[in-house]
Amino acid sequence: MKIKKAFRRVGMFSLFVAAFLVTITSISNVSFADVRDWVDYEPMRITNTVTNTVTESKFRQSSLEKKELNYLEQKKMYISSDEIEGPKTLEEAANINQYPKSQVVATGYTAGVESTGKSPGHPEYGITYSGVQVKRDLYSTIAADLDVYPIGTILFIPDYGYGVVADKGSAITGNKIDLFFNTVEDVYAQWGKKELDVHLIELGDGTLTEKELKQLNETDSLQVFRQQITES
Structure with a gap:
């Protein structure tokens, strides 16, 4: 029984060693024959019969030096144009042409x-x-004539964004609206006074x-445009 166990252990160890060597060979790209050649390498001597000189051939050594490790080629990830292209501005995303429009005179105000x-x-x-x-945000607060646009009305104002x-x-009557900006400087630099078409959302x-x-300001699909509004 002891002899059978010993043979069994030797057999299992031999299988393990063989599997290990096969794995190393597949990873390193160096075969058993390459290893033997490297260990047993002796420069080949070639005699030139004309000059009567002896040179050593480097062929076998260089063939080993050119061996390279195997590696897994990384898969290239491609993104379709549909995934990287889309509306670049809030106005494009709003698709405002589907909504009725009317002409207004828009001015700016602050708190x-x-x-x-x-004060x-x-x-x-x-x-x-x-x-x-x-608030100046994706949906900003605006003032209007409440007989024309009741509280809660959502308008899209080109170059400004959504206004609620x-x-x-007292001066905001008829076709006039007043758009909120954080500072007086913003009013003059970014708006002033404009006559334009707004869309009733x-x-x-x-x-x-x-x-x-x-x-409204937490609408997921619009968050990509938030920085355009808040930093304008």
Whole structure:
């Protein structure tokens, strides 16, 4: 029994060694014959019968030097044009041509004293007629004639973005709208006064809450454009 166990162990060890050598060979790309040639390598001597000189051949050595390790070629990842191409601006993404349009005169305003008569520290500073805080975002707060565009109405204003009617003003009547900007400098640098076509996305019902405005600004499909708006 002991002899059988010994033979069995020897056989198992031999199989393990053979498997290990096969694995090393497949990875290194060096065969058993290459190893034997390397160990037993003796330069071949070639005699030139004309000059009677002896040179050593490097052929066998160089053949081993050219052996390279096998490696797995990394698969190239290709992205289709459909995956990398798409709307580059918020206006393209909105597909505004499907919505009715009307011509308005659009001006800009801020939360400051120059537009509202209120300074920071005033209890109603930055608070619109609807009760929400003024905001410049994917969906910004704007003022309009509430008889034309009730509170909650969503307009798309080219070069500005989505505007949600949240406020009114004594000078904002008829076809006039007022767009919120964070600073007076932004009003002059980015807008001023423009006559243009706006698109009616949704007519409001007369109400607007902070929760509704937040949900609009968290629309997943529009987040890629958020930086364009907030840093403009």
